[in-house]
Amino acid sequence: MSLAMLRAPRALSGAALRAVLHTDKHAESHAGAHADSCPRASRVMARGTFARFATTLALTGALLASLVASPAVDAKTAQPKPVLDAAAVATPDRYAADAAQQMLAAGGNAVDAAVAIAFTLAVTYPDAGNIGGGGFMTLYMDGKPYFLDYREKAPQSATRDMYLDDKGNVIKGMSLVGHRAVAVPGTVDGMWEAQKRFGKLKWKQVLAPAIKYATDGFPVEPWLQKRRELASQGFGGKTNFDAYFSNLKTGVVFRQPELAQTLTRIASDGGREFYEGQTADLIARQMYGHGLLTKADLLQYKAVWRQPVTASWNGYQIVTAPPPSSGxxxxxxxxxxxxxxxxxxxxxxxxxxxxxxxxxxxxxxxFADRQQYMGDPDSYRVPVDKLIDDAYLAKRVEDITPDEVPGAAPVKPGLGDAMPEKAQTTHFSVVDKWGNAVSNTYTLNGPFGSGVVVDGAGFVLNDEMDDFELKAGVANQFGVTSGDVNTIAPGRRPLSSMAPTILTRDGKVSLVIGTPGGSRIFTSIFQVMTNLYDFNMPPADALAAMRFHHQLLPQKTIYFEPYHPIDGELAEQLKTRGYTLQGQTFNGDVQMIRIDGMSPQPAADPRGVGVGRVIQ
Known part of the structure; x- marks a missing residue:
């Protein structure tokens, strides 16, 4: 045994220790058997036996020392001890919560539950849950923060002006509907990477609930039929959407046999099957002659582990999404x-x-900073540290006063010249009993994405190309613009507002939160967090409170929601101030878990149909 090993012993499992002891006993017996017939051998073997015995003692001591020094480890099972009295999930629907509960009951952790949720939502929440889109995952595992970027990418044949006509104007709808709207999907590789790195259960096991729902079906609820009808109107018969989803009607047990086969292949062959196997061939065949996406694009796609953005606030540590998220x-x-x-x-x-x-x-x-500085970090060096610097932000608010007239002076980016997902994004939050957490937001972009279903594979492809800057100064479907750093380029990831976030204190998770909502994502999370920590609201009240939204363009416009409208005297006061009030159909579907001591408190937004569930 080397001196280095003695100085830095590595804990052995009980099985490994028994193997060492068994080997030494066998060696001692073997030496004794030869001692009478070979005195020299006896002396040599005796010295060897003593050396092995000393090694055994050292290893045993190392094992015991490691167990004593690790109070979070159960010496009997060599498994971490729970630090919470239960696990918890907050998901967009009950089927996903059921899938997570199965994983946690089987001994899985937060990542196992999260991956099961993601695949289940691809079946039961098909307007936003997906395998044909992409997203972001923020994790806190074993006391350390991580971030996984599985955002979609532009195909290699994409060009900057691909959505402009001969006069340089944006061709209406081309980046939203049909094959040319599709970017390279990232969801499956993202889930594969997360589960490989941190999951405890087998890959097949975490896909099992989704396969069951796709095979056996699930009863359609009225809200899902309504979303399907609205999407179908938007697609206007330009895609094969209705051929697959016209039967998505209230009360129908909706089965998806082609999707079940796709998920079964992915479960059997691993996540790369989507990019290299039969599923990839089906995607390439679907796109051939219509869109830009090829099998070569799929083969090249990889999810990326990035450093999360972190910052201190109010006694907490914020762990959240870096670029290509602006959120x-x-x-x-x-x-x-x-x-x-x-x-x-x-x-x-x-x-x-x-x-x-x-x-x-x-x-x-x-939003002025977002427009000027945010883009794909693989193509552009986003000044992250400067944008969240305390001194910079303090200077940014120096000219804000209660009496300022809206729009009186243009608001410019703060660092000088340059160097949105809708309801059809979705979010879920997970905490396991060991204190690990996952905050995941993923998307198809628009409702049911591009409306293109992969024939033979049974899933919808995204319309994420619309999140690029199609033409300078032209807003995307969420009314926001972005600068040259977000123009279309081969292999580039489009800018996003998704902001899966985890709050920690003293190295322990305090809050897991996120929402869909495009450019309203981070303003919605901000308002809920303010309700929780500045106004000390209980989680349910913090979610139910009124939300509003304002962004740089259109100027002087406050957006409100039907769930809690701005009306009466408040509306008149804002109009007198100079604001225009604009109604909107959606302002977030926040799924969050707050941890109070050892007790997780999940809460689902009352604006949606989500479920907050404590799991013992």
Whole structure:
């Protein structure tokens, strides 16, 4: 045994220790058997036996020392001890919660549960859950933060002006509907990477619930039929969407045999089957002659582990999404700038006219930075540290006053010249009993994506190409623009607002949160977190409270929602201030878990049909 091994012993399992002891006993017996017939051999073997005995003692001591030094490890099972009294999930539907519960009951961890949720939603929540889209996953595993980028990518044959006509104008709908709207999907490789690195269960096991729902079917609820009808109208018969989903009607047990076969192949052959196997061939065949995506694009796709964006706030550590998301940076900017304006906010009632006005001014500055500096970090060096720097943000809010007239002066990016997902994005949050957490947001972009279903494979492809800057100054479907750093280029990931977020304190998870909503994602998360921590609301109340949204363009516009509309005296006050009020159909579907001591408190947004569930 080397001196280095003695100085830095590695814990052995009980089985490994028994193997060492068995080997030494066998060697001792073997030496004794030869001693009488060969005295020299006896002396040599005796020295060898002593050396092995010393090694055994050292290894035994190392094992015991490691167990004593690791209070979070159960010496009897060599498994981590629970640090929470239960696990918890917050998911967009009950089927996904059931799938997660099965994984956790089988001894799986937060990642096993998350992967099972993602594949299940691809079946039971098909307007947003997907294997034909992409997304982001923020993780906190064994006390360390991680981030997985499985965002879609532009095909290699994509060009900057591919959606412009001969006059240089954007061709309406081309980036939203049909084959040319499709980017290279990332979801399957993302789930494969996460489960390989951190999962405890077998890959087949985590896909089993999704395969069962695809094979046996599930009863369609009215909300899903309504979403299907709206999507079908939008596609206008230009795709094969209705051939697969016209039977998505209330009360029907909806079965998806082709999708079941696809999921079974992925379960049997691994996640790369989607990119290299029969499924890849089916995608390439579907796209041939219509779109840009090829099998070569699929073969080249890889999810990327990145450093999450982290920042201190209010005694907590924020762990959130880095570029190509703008959402994580935007969330941190909102939280920090509001804290910098504490004197102006003191005594101001939540969601009153002066409160909304102050927040709107902060949001102007966040969206100005988003437009100028955010893009794919593989193509452009995003100044992340500068954008969340305390001194920079304090300077950004110096000219914000309660009396500022909306739109009186243009709000510009703060660092000088340059160097949205809808309801059809979805989010889920998971915490296991060991204190690990997953916050995952993924998307098809628009409702049911591009409307293109892969014949023979049974799943919808995304319309993520619309998230690029199609033409300078032209807004995407969420009303936001982005700069040259988000133009179309081969292999580039489009800018996103998704912001799966985890809050920690003293190295332990305190909050897991996220939402769909396009450019409203990080403003929705900001408002819920403010409700929780600045106004001390219980989780259910923090979710149910009114939300509003403002972004740089269109100027002086406050968006409100039907769930909690801005009306009456408040509406009149905002109009008097100079704002235009604009209704919208959706302002987030937040799924969150707050941890109080050892008890997780899951909560699902009342705006949706989600489920918050504690799992013993």
């Amino acid at each position: 994580g940076i935007g969330l941190i900017q909102l939280l920090k700038m509001k804290a910098d304006l504490k004197p102006q906010f003191d005594g101001v009632a939540l969601n009153s006219e002066p409160y909304i006005h102050l927040v709107a001014q902060i949001e102007d500055r966040v």
